[in-house]
Amino acid sequence: MAVPDTGPERPRTNPIRPTDDEARRLARSLIDEARFAALAVLAEGRPVVTRIALGTTPRGAPLTLVSDLAAHTVALRADPKASLLVGEPGPRGDPLTHPRLTLEATARFLRKDPALRAHYLATHPKSKLYVDFADFHFVTFDVVAAHLNGGFGKAFRLTPADLGLG
Amino acid sequence: MAVPDTGPERPRTNPIRPTDDEARRLARSLIDEARFAALAVLAEGRPVVTRIALGTTPRGAPLTLVSDLAAHTVALRADPKASLLVGEPGPRGDPLTHPRLTLEATARFLRKDPALRAHYLATHPKSKLYVDFADFHFVTFDVVAAHLNGGFGKAFRLTPADLGLG
Numbered sequence: 001m002a003v004p005d006t007g008p009e010r011p012r013t014n015p016i017r018p019t020d021d022e023a024r025r026l027a028r029s030l031i032d033e034a035r036f037a038a039l040a041v042l043a044e045g046r047p048v049v050t051r052i053a054l055g056t057t058p059r060g061a062p063l064t065l066v067s068d069l070a071a072h073t074v075a076l077r078a079d080p081k082a083s084l085l086v087g088e089p090g091p092r093g094d095p096l097t098h099p100r101l102t103l104e105a106t107a108r109f110l111r112k113d114p115a116l117r118a119h120y121l122a123t124h125p126k127s128k129l130y131v132d133f134a135d136f137h138f139v140t141f142d143v144v145a146a147h148l149n150g151g152f153g154k155a156f157r158l159t160p161a162d163l164g165l166g
Numbered sequence: 167m168a169v170p171d172t173g174p175e176r177p178r179t180n181p182i183r184p185t186d187d188e189a190r191r192l193a194r195s196l197i198d199e200a201r202f203a204a205l206a207v208l209a210e211g212r213p214v215v216t217r218i219a220l221g222t223t224p225r226g227a228p229l230t231l232v233s234d235l236a237a238h239t240v241a242l243r244a245d246p247k248a249s250l251l252v253g254e255p256g257p258r259g260d261p262l263t264h265p266r267l268t269l270e271a272t273a274r275f276l277r278k279d280p281a282l283r284a285h286y287l288a289t290h291p292k293s294k295l296y297v298d299f300a301d302f303h304f305v306t307f308d309v310v311a312a313h314l315n316g317g318f319g320k321a322f323r324l325t326p327a328d329l330g331l332g
Binding site for chain 2: 007008009010015035036038039040041042045046047048049050051053069071081082083084085088089094095096100102104126131132133134135136147149
């Protein structure tokens with residue numbers, strides 16, 4: 001027996017708040033503190049989401065280290081459109097009140113520059129075990145747009161410049 | 167000064183292991199224990215990943231409760247192709263050794279059936295505050311394929327039947 005969807009109607013106001021410095025700082029900290037992220041790619045026209053390690057380039061852009069053996073790497077070589085989710089809920093409390101940041105981005109494969117390698121290994125020391133394997137590559141993400149959700153009713157749309165990536 | 171990608175070459179063997187009952191049980195438990203998930207959708211041809219609450223239908227299919235005010239809901243109404251990532255790393259240890267499950271799926275909007283509502287609220291009691299708002303809808307995910315990563319080198323490809331959803 002279906003219940004009609006006739007609960008209270010709510011006003012369809014724009015849920016996006018004006019961007020302020022607090023939102024910019026929170027978004028930036030979610031990138032800087034992330035050690036991993038959910039990565040969405042396109043595979044034969046379907047979205048596919050997996051977990052990747054995440055660090056930053058020396059200028060603060062999101063950076064990962066991926067293997068050619070991984071399906072997401074194959075997908076990004078075929079189509080660099082990508083999205084990242086950072087901001088992990090703790091073990092307690094409502095996960096949907098925990099701040100998180102969605103990035104829309106374009107993936108770009110980088111060479112293993114020594115400065116890049118050192119910067120990444122500083123936050124991901126265990127990656128030393130496989131960073132030099134030939135099938136592992138650094139990939140950075142050129143951010144196109146960002147969506148910050150600071151908890152219920154606290155949504156912001158941010159630009160790359162808001163994240164210091166202008 | 168770029169370092170050539172000339173580290174040790176590794177054999178390009180198929181990294182997918184044969185599916186066994188342990189893999190099936192682990193995948194099923196990752197769905198049953200999830201209270202939230204990363205959801206990837208398509209928005210104007212780009213992948214976009216956000217966080218959603220996640221429960222199950224009485225028969226064990228992934229189930230969420232989303233608002234029409236959320237961009238992912240708008241995206242799923244336009245194109246139901248979706249992917250879910252479940253299996254959250256704890257606060258300690260290497261997040262990439264923590265088991266996780268990627269589902270490729272098709273989203274389907276459901277009516278607010280009382281049995282469905284009760285089953286969802288049993289695992290998401292705080293949702294009682296907004297479940298009856300007219301802009302909130304239950305969405306289930308018809309699983310097309312599943313990819314289990316039980317940690318480095320432990321990858322499995324699972325069917326809906328392997329998850330009890332055949």
